[in-house]
Amino acid sequence: MDAAQHEPADAVPLSHNADFIRLWTGGTASGLGATMTSLAYPLLALSVTTSTGLAGLLGVVALTAGTVTRLPAGALIDRAPLRPVLVGADLVRILTTSALVASVLTGHLTLWQLLVVAGLNASAGAVSDIAHSVALRHVVAAAQLPRAFAANEGRGHAISLLGQPVGGLLYAVTPALPLVADLASFGVSATLSAGIRRSLRPTPNDGPRPPVRQDLLTGLRILWAEPFLRSTLLAAAAFQLVFAATVFALIATLTSAGHSATSLGALFAVAAVGGLLGAVAAPALQANLSLTTIVVVMGWTAVAAFTLIGWVQQPLLAGALLGCIYFTATPANAVLMATQTNRTPAHRQGRVMAAALLIVGLAAPLGPPSSGILLDAAGPRTTFGILAALTAVVTIAVHLNQPMRTVGGIDG
Numbered sequence: 001m002d003a004a005q006h007e008p009a010d011a012v013p014l015s016h017n018a019d020f021i022r023l024w025t026g027g028t029a030s031g032l033g034a035t036m037t038s039l040a041y042p043l044l045a046l047s048v049t050t051s052t053g054l055a056g057l058l059g060v061v062a063l064t065a066g067t068v069t070r071l072p073a074g075a076l077i078d079r080a081p082l083r084p085v086l087v088g089a090d091l092v093r094i095l096t097t098s099a100l101v102a103s104v105l106t107g108h109l110t111l112w113q114l115l116v117v118a119g120l121n122a123s124a125g126a127v128s129d130i131a132h133s134v135a136l137r138h139v140v141a142a143a144q145l146p147r148a149f150a151a152n153e154g155r156g157h158a159i160s161l162l163g164q165p166v167g168g169l170l171y172a173v174t175p176a177l178p179l180v181a182d183l184a185s186f187g188v189s190a191t192l193s194a195g196i197r198r199s200l201r202p203t204p205n206d207g208p209r210p211p212v213r214q215d216l217l218t219g220l221r222i223l224w225a226e227p228f229l230r231s232t233l234l235a236a237a238a239f240q241l242v243f244a245a246t247v248f249a250l251i252a253t254l255t256s257a258g259h260s261a262t263s264l265g266a267l268f269a270v271a272a273v274g275g276l277l278g279a280v281a282a283p284a285l286q287a288n289l290s291l292t293t294i295v296v297v298m299g300w301t302a303v304a305a306f307t308l309i310g311w312v313q314q315p316l317l318a319g320a321l322l323g324c325i326y327f328t329a330t331p332a333n334a335v336l337m338a339t340q341t342n343r344t345p346a347h348r349q350g351r352v353m354a355a356a357l358l359i360v361g362l363a364a365p366l367g368p369p370s371s372g373i374l375l376d377a378a379g380p381r382t383t384f385g386i387l388a389a390l391t392a393v394v395t396i397a398v399h400l401n402q403p404m405r406t407v408g409g410i411d412g
Contacts, residue, residue: 032159073127075351081200082135083193134350145342153275154279154330157276161276242367243367245366249383297332302325302328310382
């Protein structure tokens with residue numbers, strides 16, 4: 001394993017690791033900015049077209065652009081110094097968002113401009129996400145990676161808790177304001193990324209690199225060839241599909257029961273608190289439990305919560321149950337990401353990370369239509385019962401999976 005090539009010589013605590021703090025804070029800024037505009041973009045689209053179908057193209061364009069970009073981004077990140085990649089991704093979004101702000105302020109915004117900006121920003125975001133994950137290996141010691149990824153998971157829950165409400169308030173003041181905040185967030189992220197002192201140069205390859213076009217599928221081939229990576233990827237994709245289905249089913253069920261958007265917002269706020277608490281508890285859990293145990297605990301927690309959610313009509317109680325899942329999912333996701341990172345040769349990290357995010361990202365969109373079909377055919381209680389049963393099957397498979405059981409700790 002060549003992880004030692006990127007091991008920081010002075011493995012200080014994360015709270016005193018200046019480069020980690022820069023990387024984490026930059027990711028927080030750009031993530032918060034992007035989440036604040038996740039409400040502004042569809043509202044702006046609806047303001048320039050009377051067709052909800054055309055406005056809905058925004059989501060399709062962004063999802064397609066991010067998906068198509070991931071594999072080339074992984075190949076790029078394994079070849080290029082990470083610092084200019086991180087800064088460049090932010091600069092692209094600064095330029096596109098600046099143009100959007102100017103159009104909104106002058107009254108010349110068009111749907112096509114929104115679609116182009118959404119696609120470019122999604123592509124730049126895909127590059128940035130992979131580069132941030134790979135950069136962790138450069139600035140954090142291997143033994144600290146579970147905590148670092150847990151901090152990232154907690155950041156995601158905090159952003160989901162604050163981002164959209166703040167974005168909605170800013171939009172209510174003036175439609176350009178969340179875009180200006182987004183623009184500022186990318187400036188902060190670019191500045192902090194440029195200030196990282198640790199070398200972020202790519203690890204030399206163990207032989208001549210194939211042409212980029214031939215190299216695009218390398219990450220997928222590595223994931224499938226390595227039993228542990230293959231097992232964890234399939235489990236993560238299955239969990240992601242079920243969790244996405246559950247969130248949609250919750251929204252649809254409670255909306256049909258007459259609950260307001262405010263109540264649903266409170267539900268997800270309560271759930272996000274569970275994720276934040278999971279990030280706080282993650283170091284203790286990771287220190288005392290094996291990888292398989294952490295994932296299995298998450299799975300059985302989800303089985304119990306899904307079963308109970310089917311009988312719950314109160315949003316806050318449903319949020320508390322969802323929060324229990326997030327509490328266990330945060331350390332599970334972190335330890336899986338850390339183990340994958342340490343078991344992947346450094347010179348292939350970008351391609352493997354990109355492939356993993358691609359597969360898991362493709363699984364998530366299948367969840368909402370699947371749960372929608374189940375709700376129409378069988379109703380809420382049966383739907384959540386089926387989701388609980390599917391989660392139980394995945395959890396049992398993880399428990400019995402030999403490659404995962406043989407991984408004793410973070411270094412395998």
